[in-house]
Amino acid sequence: ALSPxxxxxxxxxxRLRLLCKVATESSESTLPFASEEELVQRAKSYVANxxxxxxxxxxxFRGPVIGPLNKSxxxxxxxxxxxxxxxxxxxxxxxxxxxxxxxxxxxxxxVWYFERPRGTFTGAFDHPVVGRIEPxxxxxxxxxxxxxVIFDSKxxxxxxxxxxxxxxxxxxxxxxxxxxxxxxxxxxxA
Numbered sequence: 166a167l168s169p170x171x172x173x174x175x176x177x178x179x180r181l182r183l184l185c186k187v188a189t190e191s192s193e194s195t196l197p198f199a200s201e202e203e204l205v206q207r208a209k210s211y212v213a214n215x216x217x218x219x220x221x222x223x224x225x226f227r228g229p230v231i232g233p234l235n236k237s238x239x240x241x242x243x244x245x246x247x248x249x250x251x252x253x254x255x256x257x258x259x260x261x262x263x264x265x266x267x268x269x270x271x272x273x274x275x276v277w278y279f280e281r282p283r284g285t286f287t288g289a290f291d292h293p294v295v296g297r298i299e300p301x302x303x304x305x306x307x308x309x310x311x312x313x314v315i316f317d318s319k320x321x322x323x324x325x326x327x328x329x330x331x332x333x334x335x336x337x338x339x340x341x342x343x344x345x346x347x348x349x350x351x352x353x354x355a
Contacts, residue, residue, distance in 0.1 A: 196273055196274060197274075197316065197317070197318050197319065197320045198274075198316075198320070201268045204268055204274070204276060204316070205266045205267070205268065205276055207316065207320060208266055208276035208278065208314050208316075209263075209266055211314060211322055212263060212278070212312075212314065213263075215243075215322075217236070217240050219321060219322050220236050220239070220240075220321060220322050221236075221317050221319070221321035221322060221323045222236065223236075223323060224236040224239065224321075224322060224323060224324070224325075225323070225324050225325075226238075226239040226324075226325050226326075226327075227324075227325070227326050227327075228326065228327050228328035228329070228343070228344055229328055229329055229330075229343070230328070230346060231328075231344075231345075245293035246293065246345065249291075250289060250290060250291030250297070251290070251291065252290070252345075252348060254288045254289070254290070255286055255287070255288045255289065255290035255298075255300065255348075255352070256284035256285065256286060256287070256288070256305060256348070257284075257285075257287055257288055258283075258284050258285050258287070259282065259283070259284035259305075260282065260283045260284065261280055261282050262280060262281040262282060262283060263278055263279065263280050263312075264278065264279055264280075264281075265277075265278055265279045266278040269313070272315065274315050274316045274317070274323075275313055275314070275315045275316075275324075276313060276314055276316075277311060277312070277313045278311075278312055278313070279309050279310065279311060279312070279331070280307070280309070280310045280312055281307060281308070281309050281310075282305065282306075282307035282347070283304075283305060283306055283307070284304075284305040285302060285303070285304055285305065286300050286301050286302060286303045286304075286305060286351055286352060287300050287302060288300055290352060292349075292352075292354065295354065298352050298353070298354065301352075301353065303338070303351050303352070303353075304338055304351075305338060305339070305347070305348065305351045306336055306337055306338045306339070307337065307339055307343065307347045308330045308331075308332055308333050308334075308335050308336070308337040308339065308341060308342075308343065308347070309330070309331050309332055309335060310327065310328055310329055310330055310331065310343040310344065311326075311329045311331050312325075312326060312327045312328075312329070313325070313326045327343070327344045328343035328344030328345075328346070329343065330342070330343040338350075338351060339351060340355060342355075
């Protein structure tokens with residue numbers, strides 16, 4: 166028989182899987198946006214400056230390696246790599262280079278986009294687990310990644326996916342890794 170602790174972990178995992186399925190299903194019959202252009206503008210605004218207020222209470226974050234993360238775990242994760250000694254301090258010239266924003270033809274509240282980040286590791290980074298990582302001057306050239314956001318009827322982000330590398334052989338210094346894993350690779354934390 167499974168111990169209660171093991172059973173609780175499995176139950177929690179299954180609950181998160183169900184939430185991910187629900188978050189990605191668009192069952193809303195009335196879209197909260199007047200046009201696709203308005204939806205794309207909302208997505209651009211969110212990805213340029215995400216805040217906890219933008220997130221739905223049932224928000225889910227996923228990547229090919231990380232997740233699912235609920236709203237509180239996602240906010241805590243962002244807080245651990247932001248601020249003084251965070252990603253922006255470590256890569257002061259960081260350019261995320263987002264492009265190709267488009268509304269999904271089968272999920273009307275979902276916007277897909279690409280990202281090709283660039284930067285130079287010139288500042289110390291306070292890693293939440295291994296501690297301070299000193300800069301090396303290494304160049305960060307991320308491969309193209311597909312990302313998406315899904316909005317709910319209240320115009321809140323209900324689901325976000327990141328880090329899905331679409332061509333790991335295209336001008337890259339991350340070993341083909343996307344999102345934070347590409348950044349860590351450039352820092353020597355692969």
